[in-house]
Amino acid sequence: MTGGAGGHASTYDRVLHAIGSAIVSGALPEGHTDTVEGLTGRTGASRSIVREALRVLGALGMISAGRRVGVKVLPRATWNVLDPLVIRWRLASPERAAQLAELRALRRAVEPEAARLAAHRPAPDQVEHLREAAAHLATSQGAEEFLVADRRLHGLVLAMSGNAMFVRLQAVVDEALRERAHRPDRPDHAVPHDVELHLAVAEAVARHDGDRAAALMRTIIDRTAGDEHGPHT
Known part of the structure; x- marks a missing residue:
């Protein structure tokens, strides 16, 4: 990650988009489980940025996260499909x-x-x-x-x-x-x-x-x- 607020923001946006898009496209399907460490390796970002992205995805109803279960992709029925982020990811997907x-x-x-x-x-x-x-x-x-x-x-x-x-x-x-x-x-x-x-x-x-x-x-x-x-x- 590059230094400075701008670098942090751009890396965060990239990571959020990468994980969100992967969930919407089915690359990370419903029921898929992962860890912060696994997603750090997948995105090449720091743990703190991955956690920030996961907090947003959790608020969107797309994932759940816990110490014992890790990160789990939730069913589409729980997604906030009225959120602009979810709409954009769906528009860029199949x-x-x-x-x-x-x-x-x-x-x-x-x-x-x-x-x-x-x-x-x-x-x-x-x-x-x-x-x-x-x-x-x-x-x-x-x-x-x-x-x-x-x-x-x-x-x-x-x-x-x-x-x-x-x-x-x-x-x-x-x-x-x-x-x-x-x-x-x-x-x-x-x-x-x-x-x-x-x-x-x-x-x-x-x-x-x-x-x-x-x-x-x-x-x-x-x-x-x-x-x-x-x-x-």
């Missing part, structure tokens, strides 16, 4: 298609209803922020700028729903948007129809038209499935 389908299903169940609720009694400043985020999509230069505006708009809709549980799903939605923005076949400019749909959501919310806001949001989400077969225009 489970990618399943993870994409699950993200779409969750978004389709939540975001249209959030848009409907957001249209009930939107505060004037909330509507203004929503319109600004939609407008920024149209003027964005490149995938990263589009992603920033896209995350803001979808986050605002969740917040405006007034449902605290919906708001807690923002990190999941962020990961879905991030995955889409970083696909290699995505154009490096804003897709006009995507922009039009987001602008229309903002206007539907502003006009208190919950049914239209929900329908538009559903269309936005459904378009992500088509992205896997080629970019939209």
Whole structure:
């Protein structure tokens, strides 16, 4: 390990990713047992860094650790599959298609209803922020700028729903948007129809038209499935 806080952080991230990815991919399958020493040899990192990574994986429900049983990989049913780390590892694994389908299903169940609720009694400043985020999509230069505006708009809709549980799903939605923005076949400019749909959501919310806001949001989400077969225009 290199010295300094930066070296520690980068080594820790590498080790966490290596072990987490190995669990998700099945290289370290359910029921696999190991030791800190064994994982130190596997990753080439220090015991302290391996322990830090194991604490995070334990909090994610992916492993258990004890003096007598060592480190044990837990069943998928215990994993926190809503955590961004687990989502990213699954997207980078053979489970990618399943993870994409699950993200779409969750978004389709939540975001249209959030848009409907957001249209009930939107505060004037909330509507203004929503319109600004939609407008920024149209003027964005490149995938990263589009992603920033896209995350803001979808986050605002969740917040405006007034449902605290919906708001807690923002990190999941962020990961879905991030995955889409970083696909290699995505154009490096804003897709006009995507922009039009987001602008229309903002206007539907502003006009208190919950049914239209929900329908538009559903269309936005459904378009992500088509992205896997080629970019939209």
